Amino acid sequence: xxxIKFIQPDGSxxxxxxxxxxxxxxxxxxxxxxxxxxECGGSAAxxxxxxxxxxxxxxxxxxxxxxxxDMLDFADAPRQTCSRLSCQVRxxxxxxxxxxxxxxx
Amino acid sequence: xxxxxxxxxxxxxxxxxxxxxxDGFEGEITLIGxxxxxxxxxxxxxxxxxxxxxxxxxLLLRPLTWYDQHQVDLRTGVAVATIDRAGKxxxxxxxKSLSYDALVLATGAEARPLPEDLLGGRSGVHTxxxxxxxxMMRPExxxxxxxxxxxxxxxxxxxxxxARGLGLGVNVVEAAPALLGRVACRETAAxxxxxxxxxxxxxxxxxxxTELTGETQVTGARLADGTEISADVVxxxxxxxxxxxxxxxxxxxxxxxxxxxxxxxxxxxxxYAAGDCACYRxxxxxxxxxSVGNAIDTGEVVAGSILExxxxxxxxxWFWSDQFxxxxxxxxxxxxxxxxxxxxxxxxxxxxxxxRDGVLAAIDALNSPRAYQVGRKLILDGLTPxxxxxxxxxxxxxxxxxxTRAALxxx
Ligand SMILES: Cc1cc2nc3c(=O)[nH]c(=O)nc-3n(C[C@H](O)[C@H](O)[C@H](O)COP(=O)(O)OP(=O)(O)OC[C@H]3O[C@@H](n4cnc5c(N)ncnc54)[C@H](O)[C@@H]3O)c2cc1C
Ligand code: FES
Numbered sequence: 001x002x003x004i005k006f007i008q009p010d011g012s013x014x015x016x017x018x019x020x021x022x023x024x025x026x027x028x029x030x031x032x033x034x035x036x037x038x039e040c041g042g043s044a045a046x047x048x049x050x051x052x053x054x055x056x057x058x059x060x061x062x063x064x065x066x067x068x069x070d071m072l073d074f075a076d077a078p079r080q081t082c083s084r085l086s087c088q089v090r091x092x093x094x095x096x097x098x099x100x101x102x103x104x105x
Numbered sequence: 106x107x108x109x110x111x112x113x114x115x116x117x118x119x120x121x122x123x124x125x126x127x128d129g130f131e132g133e134i135t136l137i138g139x140x141x142x143x144x145x146x147x148x149x150x151x152x153x154x155x156x157x158x159x160x161x162x163x164l165l166l167r168p169l170t171w172y173d174q175h176q177v178d179l180r181t182g183v184a185v186a187t188i189d190r191a192g193k194x195x196x197x198x199x200x201k202s203l204s205y206d207a208l209v210l211a212t213g214a215e216a217r218p219l220p221e222d223l224l225g226g227r228s229g230v231h232t233x234x235x236x237x238x239x240x241m242m243r244p245e246x247x248x249x250x251x252x253x254x255x256x257x258x259x260x261x262x263x264x265x266x267x268a269r270g271l272g273l274g275v276n277v278v279e280a281a282p283a284l285l286g287r288v289a290c291r292e293t294a295a296x297x298x299x300x301x302x303x304x305x306x307x308x309x310x311x312x313x314x315t316e317l318t319g320e321t322q323v324t325g326a327r328l329a330d331g332t333e334i335s336a337d338v339v340x341x342x343x344x345x346x347x348x349x350x351x352x353x354x355x356x357x358x359x360x361x362x363x364x365x366x367x368x369x370x371x372x373x374x375x376x377y378a379a380g381d382c383a384c385y386r387x388x389x390x391x392x393x394x395x396s397v398g399n400a401i402d403t404g405e406v407v408a409g410s411i412l413e414x415x416x417x418x419x420x421x422x423w424f425w426s427d428q429f430x431x432x433x434x435x436x437x438x439x440x441x442x443x444x445x446x447x448x449x450x451x452x453x454x455x456x457x458x459x460x461r462d463g464v465l466a467a468i469d470a471l472n473s474p475r476a477y478q479v480g481r482k483l484i485l486d487g488l489t490p491x492x493x494x495x496x497x498x499x500x501x502x503x504x505x506x507x508x509t510r511a512a513l514x515x516x
Contacts, residue, residue: 022163030168032123032175039398041146045425045434046398047478067432067474074478074506 002096006051008034009104018091024100025049025087035102042087044068047075051086052101058082061089077103106206107132109411110195112185112351113211114138116147116397117380119166120404121209126175128412134177135203137195139184140235143169148397150239151263152427156270161236188355190373207375207411210352210363211404214345214381214395219255223314229323230339233260245338249273253326253336255314257284259426261342262297265306266428268340275306276334278326280313289435290445292457293469297428304429309334345395347382360384362393367417369407377410379403385418396424421485434474436481437467446492448476450502456480458495465489479506488513 002018006028014034018027028036028049037048044067053061061084064072068088072079080103109125111118114136122134138144145164153159172179184198194204216232224230231242246252252268254261257279268275277284283294298308312328317339319325325335347362358364358372362384369377369385380400384393402421409415426433443459443466450456456476459467465488468480479502483490490509494500 026163029166030171032127032167032171034127037401039401040425041148041397043148043152043425043427043432044474045427045432046423067472070474071478073475073503074482 002091002093004091004095005097005099006031006033006036007099007101009102010034018095020091020093022091023087024051024089024091024095025085027091028086028100028102033102035104036086038087040087044071044085044088047071047085049086050075050077050103051084051089052080052103053082053084053089054098054100055082057095057098058084060094064088076105106130106411108203108205109134109207109209110203110205111136111209111211112195113213113348113380113382114140114144114179114181115211115213115380116144116166116400117213117383117404118209118211119144120401121211121379121408122177123167123175124405124408125412126177128408128414130408130412132206136172136177136179137183137185137197138179138181139198140237141182142236143167143172143179143181145236146397147234148425150233150236151260151267154236155239155264155267164236185351188351188376190355190376193375205375207377209407209411210371210376210378210382211380211400212348212351212382214347216341216345217343219317219341219343223317225317227317227319227321227323229319229337230317230341232341233264234345242338242340246271246273249337251275251336251338253278253334253339254342255326255339256342256344257281257308257310258286258288258342258344259424261340262301262428263426264340264342265301266304269304269306269429276309276336277301277306278309278312278314278328278334280311282311284308284310287441288439289469290439290443290457290459292445292447293433293471296455296471297431297433300429300431345381347384347393349382352376352378352382360386360391364391368410368415369403369418370410377407379407385420387418387420392420394420394422396422398423423481430472432472432474434470434477435468436477437465437484439467439469443467444492446495448473448495449498450476458490458492460489460492463489475502479503482506483509486510486513 016031040046196202216234251274254277352363363378406418424435446458454472456470456473470477
C-alpha cells in the first residue's frame with residue numbers, strides 16, 4: 001500500500017492510498033481530495049488536477065511533456081517550481097509517505 | 106432538509122452528491138441509477154476505453170468504497186419510474202418507493218437513433234452512450250474489417266479515429282456541408298477533415314444515407330449521390346436528446362431539456378435538474394450543454410441551491426476531443442457568423458479565435474494548449490485581445506495575454 005498525504009487548498013490534510021502504476025490524479029480523485037476536479041479524466045486537457053510535488057520527487061520524475069508544460073504555464077493556480085498535472089504522474093512505490101500540495105487558485 | 110434523492114448516477118448526479126457532503130449536509134442522500142455501473146466517465150468510451158487501453162474499473166469516478174465512506178446510498182440497476190410531486194415521493198422499478206425533501210433530476214441525455222425506416226431492424230448498427238453499448242459492439246468490431254460512421258460530430262469522429270487505430274477501414278458520412286455541424290467554424294472543420302483524410306478515413310461530406318444494405322445484418326449503406334459503402338459495423342453519432350420523459354410525465358416545464366432557473370430549480374421548488382438533461386434559463390437566453398465540465402458545475406450549483414449556500418450558475422463552457430494525435434480544446438460558445446481569426450503557432454498547432462461584435466466569444470485550439478489556456482481565461486474575464494496580435498505568430502501568446510489584461514487595469 002502506498003500512502004500519500006495531500007494538503008488541500010484550505011490547509012487540511014487527507015491521507016490517500018494510491019495504487020502502483022495508476023496516476024496520482026486517480027488516487028486523489030478517488031478519495032475526493034478537494035481541488036482535484038480532474039474534469040478531463042487524465043487527457044491533460046483541463047489542468048484541474050494541478051499539484052505541487054516535493055522537490056526530490058519532482059526531480060526524480062524528469063521533465064514533463066511539452067503539452068503539460070504549456071497547460072501548467074497558464075494553470076488557474078500559478079505554476080510553481082515543482083508543479084505537475086497529477087494525471088501525468090505515475091504512482092511508484094518510492095512515493096510512499098510523500099506530501100503533495102494542491103495549490104490555491 | 107433530511108432526505109435528498111438524486112435520479113441518475115452519472116457525472117452530474119455524483120457531483121451533486123459529493124458537493125452536498127463536502128458542504129456539510131448530514132441527512133440522507135440516495136443516488137439512483139439504472140445502469141449496472143457506479144458513476145463513471147463517458148469520454149473515454151470513444152477514446153482509450155474503446156481502444157482497449159483502460160479497464161472498466163478505471164472509468165469509475167469514485168471507488169465503490171467512497172459511497173459507504175460518505176454515506177451515499179448508491180442504488181444501481183434500478184430506474185425511477187414515477188415522481189409523485191404532491192406526496193414528494195418517487196417509485197422505483199423494483200417496486201420500492203422513496204420520499205424526498207429535495208429531488209434532483211440528473212438523467213443525462215440519450216443518443217439519437219437512426220430513424221426506424223432507415224434501420225429496418227438490422228443488426229450491426231450501434232449508438233454509443235453507455236459502457237454497455239461499447240461492450241455490445243466490441244465483439245463485432247473485433248471481427249470487422251470495416252466501419253461506417255454516420256454523423257461527423259465529435260463522438261463519431263473520435264470513434265472513426267479509434268477504428269482506424271484498430272486497423273479497420275473507415276468511412277464517415279455527414280449530411281451537413283461540413284464536419285462538426287454548427288458548433289465549429291469552417292477552419293476547424295477543415296483542419297479536422299484534413300487530419301482524418303491523411304490517416305486514411307474516407308469522408309463523405311454533404312451526403313445523406315438514403316438506405317442501409319443487408320437483410321438482417323447490415324452490410325453497408327447507399328448515399329444520396331449513389332455511392333455504395335460496405336461496412337461490417339455501423340456506428341451512429343447523430344447527436345443526443347435530453348432525457349425529459351420522467352419530468353414531463355410529472356408535469357414539470359420543459360424547453361430544450363428540463364427547464365430550470367439559474368439556481369437549477371425546476372417549475373417545482375422542491376425539484377432541481379443538472380447536467381445534460383437540464384436547460385438553464387439565463388438572462389441572455391436558454392442554455393443546455395452536454396459536457397463533463399457543465400455536468401460537474403451544474404451538479405454543484407444544485408447542491409449549493411438545496412443547501413441555500415450557492416451563488417447560482419455562471420456557465421464556463423469548455424470541451425476537449427482527442428482524435429489521432431490531435432488534442433482539440435475548446436472554450437466559450439461559438440455561433441454561426443462569428444468572425445474567425447486564425448493563429449498558426451507551428452506546423453500542426455493552430456488556434457481559431459471567434460469574435461462576435463468585436464468581443465472574443467470562443468476559441469478552438471488544435472495542439473495549442475497555451476493558446477487554449479489564454480483564450481479560456483480571457484473569455485472568462487470578458488476580455489478581448491487585439492485580433493491583429495492574435496493573427497501574428499511572432500507575437501508571443503504570453504505577451505498578448507499580459508497586454509490584454511494590462512489594458513483592462515489601465516482603464
Ligand atoms: C462517447 C462519449 C464521449 C464524450 N466525450 C466527451 C468529452 O470528450 N468531453 C466532454 O466534456 N464531454 C464528453 N461527453 C459528454 C459527457 O460525457 C456528458 O456531458 C456527461 O456524462 C453528462 O453527465 P450527466 O450526469 O448529465 O449524464 P449521464 O452521465 O448520462 O448520467 C445520467 C445517468 O442517469 C441515468 N438515468 C436516466 N434516467 C434514469 C431514471 N429514470 N432512473 C435512474 N437512472 C436514470 C442514465 O442511465 C445515466 O446513467 C461524451 C459523451 C459520450 C457518450
Ligand atoms: S485531469 Fe485534466 S489535465 Fe489532468
